[in-house]
Structure formats: C-alpha cells, structure tokens
Amino acid sequence: MLTSFNHLLYTELLLLVRRSQDWLYPLGFFVVVLCVFPLAFTPDPLFLEKYIPGCIWIAALFANVLAIETIFYTDLEDGHLEQLLLSEVPLTFLLLAKLAAQWIATSLPLIILTPLIGLLFHLPGNVMVAMCVGLLLGTPILTLIGSLCVALTLGLQQQGVLLGLLILPLVTPVLIFGVNIAQQAQAHFSIIGASAFLAGLLVLAVTLLPWAIAATLRVSLDD
Amino acid sequence: MTMIFEATKLSCIRQQRILFSDVSFRLEKGGLLLVQGSNGSGKSSLLRILCGIATPYSGDIHWTPQHMHYIGHTNGIKLGLTVLENMRLFAALIQQPHDETMPVLTQLELHPYQHRLAKHLSAGQKRRLALAKLLLFPKPLWILDEPLTALDAHSQRIFLSALETHLKNGGMAIVSSHHAFTLNDVKIQTLTLGEYSPC
Numbered sequence: 001m002l003t004s005f006n007h008l009l010y011t012e013l014l015l016l017v018r019r020s021q022d023w024l025y026p027l028g029f030f031v032v033v034l035c036v037f038p039l040a041f042t043p044d045p046l047f048l049e050k051y052i053p054g055c056i057w058i059a060a061l062f063a064n065v066l067a068i069e070t071i072f073y074t075d076l077e078d079g080h081l082e083q084l085l086l087s088e089v090p091l092t093f094l095l096l097a098k099l100a101a102q103w104i105a106t107s108l109p110l111i112i113l114t115p116l117i118g119l120l121f122h123l124p125g126n127v128m129v130a131m132c133v134g135l136l137l138g139t140p141i142l143t144l145i146g147s148l149c150v151a152l153t154l155g156l157q158q159q160g161v162l163l164g165l166l167i168l169p170l171v172t173p174v175l176i177f178g179v180n181i182a183q184q185a186q187a188h189f190s191i192i193g194a195s196a197f198l199a200g201l202l203v204l205a206v207t208l209l210p211w212a213i214a215a216t217l218r219v220s221l222d223d
Numbered sequence: 224m225t226m227i228f229e230a231t232k233l234s235c236i237r238q239q240r241i242l243f244s245d246v247s248f249r250l251e252k253g254g255l256l257l258v259q260g261s262n263g264s265g266k267s268s269l270l271r272i273l274c275g276i277a278t279p280y281s282g283d284i285h286w287t288p289q290h291m292h293y294i295g296h297t298n299g300i301k302l303g304l305t306v307l308e309n310m311r312l313f314a315a316l317i318q319q320p321h322d323e324t325m326p327v328l329t330q331l332e333l334h335p336y337q338h339r340l341a342k343h344l345s346a347g348q349k350r351r352l353a354l355a356k357l358l359l360f361p362k363p364l365w366i367l368d369e370p371l372t373a374l375d376a377h378s379q380r381i382f383l384s385a386l387e388t389h390l391k392n393g394g395m396a397i398v399s400s401h402h403a404f405t406l407n408d409v410k411i412q413t414l415t416l417g418e419y420s421p422c
Contacts, residue, residue, distance in 0.1 A: 007315035015303045079297030087316040088289050220275045
C-alpha cells in the first residue's frame, strides 16, 4: 500500500511538472498581487511593514483557490478518477497522495518565495520566520478544504466563482490564526500559542478531510 | 469465492426518466454478456452500476468490486504520462508488480511508442493502451464499455482473441457494443436495453 502511495505521489508530481501552468500561474498571481498592494495603499515602508503580512495571507489564499480549481478536472475528463475509485487501495489513501502532490507543487514554492517577498517589503527576520511557519501550517488546510469544495461542485459548469464563495468563508479560522502568528512576531511576543492553534487545525483537517473528500467524490461520480 | 456474477431486478432513473427496470441476469464462469441498445438507452449507466461506481435505483448485485476491470468510454489513462508510465500507474493502483509489460505491449503493437506521451497517441492507440491492463493483470471479470470503438479491424481481432482466451480460462465479461462480433465456442448472452417505455 505504501508503494502505491509513493508511486501515485511521484506520478502526480510528474504530471504537475509537465503541466506547469497549474502551479506557475497561481505562483505568478501571488507575486503580482503582492506587488500591487503598495500601489493601492501607500509606499510608506513603516505602513507596509505593518500590513504586508496580512496581504501575503490574502494573496496566498487566492492563489490557493485558483490552483485548487483544476485538481480533479483532468482526472474526471480522462476517467482516471473512476479507476481510483475502483482501485484496491483505499480511495482516502490515494487522495492523500494526490493532495500531498498538489500541496508540494502549488503551496511549497509560494512559501519558499515568501522570504524574498519579505525582503522586498523590509520585513524583520523574526516576522519572516513567523510568516513561513504560519504558511507552512496553514496552506495544507487551505488545500484540503479547497479540494473538498471542488469535490462537492464536481460536474457543475462555471464552478470558479461558486468555489470562491464556498471556500473563503470556511478558511477564515486559518486566516485569523495565520495573521495572528505574524502579529505576535511583530509585537515581539512568542508565536507558539497561535502556531499551536494552527497546528491543531492542521491535524484535524489532515485526519478528517481526506475521508470527507473521498465520500464526496463517490457521491459526485454516482450519476 | 463463488464465480457467479448475479444482478437482480436492477432499475435506473435519470432525470425523472426510467432508463431501465427489472434487469436481471446471471453470469457464470466463461460467460459473456453483451449489452445492446440504442444511444441513450442506458448501456453506460448499467455498466457503471454493475462495477459499483453508481448506485441503482433499486435491485441488487452480487460480486466483489475488486475482482474486476472496468474500462469506460473514457479510457482511464493519464494523457500526460508515457505509455510505460501509464502501465506502472495501473500496476500501482492494482498493487501488483509489472514484470511482463513488454510482451503485452508487443501483443497490442504499442512497443514502438512506449516512451511516447499518451496524449500524442492516436485514438485507437489510446484505446489499446487502456485495454493493456486487461492483459497485464488477470482478473475474473471484465466490464467494458464499447471496447471496439476507435480500433481498426486488425486491433479488433487482437482484442477479440484476447477476450476469447480470457473466457476460455474461466473469466467472465460484460461488454457493451454496437458492433456485432462472433467468438468461437463462447455462449453469448444478449441483453437489449431501451425496450421500456418512459413514464
């Protein structure tokens, strides 16, 4: 079973590398949105230093919604999803591999890029570390909740806007605790409390949501 | 494990319309069920119900879902992977080693394309690649939705002889097809859908 997991993870990553638009466009979107914020506010460094962590979170959230939209699309089109359903390996396990690949391809580059963005906006070192910790704990939750919503709306036309409406209210706790981590760091407090909350949410999401996504997919394909 | 596939009084409703009702059949070792019917008569829906992806409106099916191969009208291959990588993916999903890839590829005449991406194959070659897993990983039941679509006469013969061998070895198959075909020494049961009036 573990070899199946590893092989599917490898295959999904290979597919994502070959279909680079799936992860490069959201990453580009993330960078461009962050570069637009100073134009809309004021280019005052002190102001930006204070508010840019929140902007990074919002941009990461939107980039994630953009990237997640296509997660099951090609699988549905080419019938691979049916084969996953019929596989001897439990669907939950296969989905875990798929979601892991999705997270590695779409969110990890974003987290790696965050220190660079922080440098651009003169963020202090401890805030940058806090941002990275927050995103590292928070983005898997975004991916999980996002793919649950995609599974729910599978087969609908124009699911894009509906997805935004479904996902954004559900991820508010992630946003609140994520920004809270950065704020604690800015005030030179310990970030452990807020991080623990986010880590708790992550554990809850990783243990429960793959089952929910698998069940939802079965329902969505039952037509 | 008893080698009998049994469906009793299956019915299916789509968009407030009865596609079929009271479909019952019994398939034993070496049996082939040919599902026929016009477009929209519910052939694909029936096959999806038989393999367990969809649930029937009423009726029962007695079979273990893991003991079968299903190939729908979509091929179930990843277009972004090469032929060989697709075979390895089949193997991972079925949890079996993939040692005898080459003979099967040669049999289906796909060996010159083994490193080519599936999206660059022709429709018939994609179909053959989808059918490859039937030969690679033996399972007692094949459920195939229009397996002959897009195949040329030569590939159809290759596929039919593989089907014949499978049935002779005690396998079973449920196949939907517009093409009439004959197999030697095989008793073909025919199920014709679309004879039910909409209510």
